Amino acid sequence: MAGRIEDYALIGDMQTAALVCRDGTVDWLCLPRFDSHAIFAGLLGTEEHGFWRLGPAHASDAPPPRAARRTYRSDSLILESEWDTPRGTVRVTDFMPPRDGAPQLIRIVEGVSGRVPMRSALRMRFSYGRVVPWVHKHEGRTVAVAGPDSVWFDTDCETYGKALTTYADFTVAPGDRIAFTISWEPSHKQPPPLPEPEQSLQATEDFWREWVEHCTYHGPYREAVIRSLITLKALTYGPTGGIVAAPTTSLPEDIGGVRNWDYRYTWLRDAAITLSSLLRTGYREEARAWREWLLRAVAGDPENLQIMYGIAGERELGEAELDWLPGYENSAPVRVGNGAAHQLQLDVYGEVTEALHLGHMTGLARNDYASLLQLKLIRYLEQHWDEPDEGIWEVRGPRRHFVHSKVMAWVAVDRTIKLIESGDADGPLEKWRELRDDIHRDVCEKGYDKERNTFTQSYGSKELDASLLLIPQMGFLPPDDKRVIGTIEAIQRELSTPDGFILRYPTSGGDEGVDGLPGDEGAFLACSFWMADDLAMIGRVDEARKLFEKLLSLRNDLGLLAEEWDPRLQRQVGNFPQAFSHVPLIDTALRLTASGAYGG
Numbered sequence: 001m002a003g004r005i006e007d008y009a010l011i012g013d014m015q016t017a018a019l020v021c022r023d024g025t026v027d028w029l030c031l032p033r034f035d036s037h038a039i040f041a042g043l044l045g046t047e048e049h050g051f052w053r054l055g056p057a058h059a060s061d062a063p064p065p066r067a068a069r070r071t072y073r074s075d076s077l078i079l080e081s082e083w084d085t086p087r088g089t090v091r092v093t094d095f096m097p098p099r100d101g102a103p104q105l106i107r108i109v110e111g112v113s114g115r116v117p118m119r120s121a122l123r124m125r126f127s128y129g130r131v132v133p134w135v136h137k138h139e140g141r142t143v144a145v146a147g148p149d150s151v152w153f154d155t156d157c158e159t160y161g162k163a164l165t166t167y168a169d170f171t172v173a174p175g176d177r178i179a180f181t182i183s184w185e186p187s188h189k190q191p192p193p194l195p196e197p198e199q200s201l202q203a204t205e206d207f208w209r210e211w212v213e214h215c216t217y218h219g220p221y222r223e224a225v226i227r228s229l230i231t232l233k234a235l236t237y238g239p240t241g242g243i244v245a246a247p248t249t250s251l252p253e254d255i256g257g258v259r260n261w262d263y264r265y266t267w268l269r270d271a272a273i274t275l276s277s278l279l280r281t282g283y284r285e286e287a288r289a290w291r292e293w294l295l296r297a298v299a300g301d302p303e304n305l306q307i308m309y310g311i312a313g314e315r316e317l318g319e320a321e322l323d324w325l326p327g328y329e330n331s332a333p334v335r336v337g338n339g340a341a342h343q344l345q346l347d348v349y350g351e352v353t354e355a356l357h358l359g360h361m362t363g364l365a366r367n368d369y370a371s372l373l374q375l376k377l378i379r380y381l382e383q384h385w386d387e388p389d390e391g392i393w394e395v396r397g398p399r400r401h402f403v404h405s406k407v408m409a410w411v412a413v414d415r416t417i418k419l420i421e422s423g424d425a426d427g428p429l430e431k432w433r434e435l436r437d438d439i440h441r442d443v444c445e446k447g448y449d450k451e452r453n454t455f456t457q458s459y460g461s462k463e464l465d466a467s468l469l470l471i472p473q474m475g476f477l478p479p480d481d482k483r484v485i486g487t488i489e490a491i492q493r494e495l496s497t498p499d500g501f502i503l504r505y506p507t508s509g510g511d512e513g514v515d516g517l518p519g520d521e522g523a524f525l526a527c528s529f530w531m532a533d534d535l536a537m538i539g540r541v542d543e544a545r546k547l548f549e550k551l552l553s554l555r556n557d558l559g560l561l562a563e564e565w566d567p568r569l570q571r572q573v574g575n576f577p578q579a580f581s582h583v584p585l586i587d588t589a590l591r592l593t594a595s596g597a598y599g600g
Helices: 197-212 222-234 268-280 284-298 347-361 368-384 403-421 429-446 466-473 482-494 525-537 541-552 579-595
Strands: 008-012 017-021 025-030 038-040 051-056 069-072 079-085 088-095 104-114 116-123 134-138 141-146 149-155 160-162 165-172 177-186 564-566 571-573
Touching: 008 079, 008 088, 008 222, 051 079, 051 088, 051 104, 088 116, 088 197, 104 116, 104 165, 104 197, 165 177, 177 197, 197 222, 222 268, 222 579, 268 284, 268 347, 268 579, 284 347, 284 368, 347 368, 347 403, 368 403, 403 429, 403 466, 466 482, 466 525, 482 525, 525 541, 525 564, 525 579, 541 579
Parallel strands: none
Antiparallel strands: 008 017, 017 025, 025 038, 025 051, 051 116, 069 079, 079 088, 088 104, 104 177, 116 165, 134 141, 141 149, 149 177, 160 165, 564 571
């Protein structure tokens, strides 16, 4: 069985990523890209679906020992895990060097004390665990081949095959350093170069040290902010600038349920808010690269803007189910692709426009086509802002007039007006000022419940929705407006879990609710950070700080967050690590730091 979600560490090379469990098992790795087929899919099944375990030798009928300690080396994505055994202590260093050639996963075993028997067990299964490759020797190297893929395994240790698994048994003493590397290459090409593990380790450490030096945040939450920034960088596909929502698919929002989705794509919403956080902390190059990705993905067709694209701008992300995988803790189905790609989500226009606006305000070099795109998006919204849509949460039930979607349509128009007022674009200023007023009036009249003094999830509904917390953050209404304060307090009453975290919206247990799905889900971590932000904005700064620091305590020992927190099981759930959780962590830290609302 795979470990708990929070038992995993992330390593990656800005083109793909691996998850390493506390027992030294790599249970998830897609090669060569985030959205490629997995060669280790044990995370969503069993060991039969692929894994690579490296750790102290143990009895075959006993679970593998868990590392006593693990940490990232300084501010990097280099994982160091240590085991204390009766025979001594051993350290394993795992990393993926930022690539300029074949993708590599490198694992270096180092003896710390005593003499520790070790074992490497490598079981490669291509196509998400379905295909057993042909494993053979080629000029002293081990290679696994199936269809278009080949994976090369290099080590100085003697290896042997047993039960369709490649093993290496060895012992390390103090000062010993033994490296293991897997490299991917198209099967029709020549073998990849022999790895140079020690040089790659130094180059990887240098890369992360230099990247982190650009961070402009030096406040009291720097450790949490830096780890979140590194995670967001790791989720960026270097060749194009596209940002995946998470490196995994089908980690469940409801353990044992059907709320399992593929997040290895670029959501415009997630990417836009990610870029906002990167810009606020000094990372303009990532913002520029994402803007270029956006312009390529949307191309000349902004009227058919999708909510998500592939990491190189692909439009077709057809959803399928992998019925040979039982799912994480039997949470089926396992899905690849995402059928929500062609939903209508009007809020995306606001998030994209807000990101372009922030880039403009922070001095990102002017791009005339970006301004032209912004104008085209508003022309589309002129005709469609008053239509129902699937909303920010991608409901699979009927379309509704979601209040958050209308608010973000207002944001899109407002930011475009500001662009025109700055003299950097031309457009029908008075006409769009009237449009902005019309949308604002419509929301306040149809999306606000006067009796309860709260905005609601959609026009005419009684349900609440945590996305309403973004109303003051987007400038739709000032924080001291009684309707804003009433909405915040209503969400605290009606959408809080017993431990004080925030649900996205009411779910219906066994029945289908507004989202068209059965089952429940955990507290959505982004929403809880939004609540902390709002509390700070309305002057309840001590309460905001306490909630924020309580959220920080949910991170795993390496500072990583999944999408949600299950208050019943007291564990992380959903895809991992999740950009949409780490972005608001950064934003709330910046707000609390600016307000002086932090402890000791």
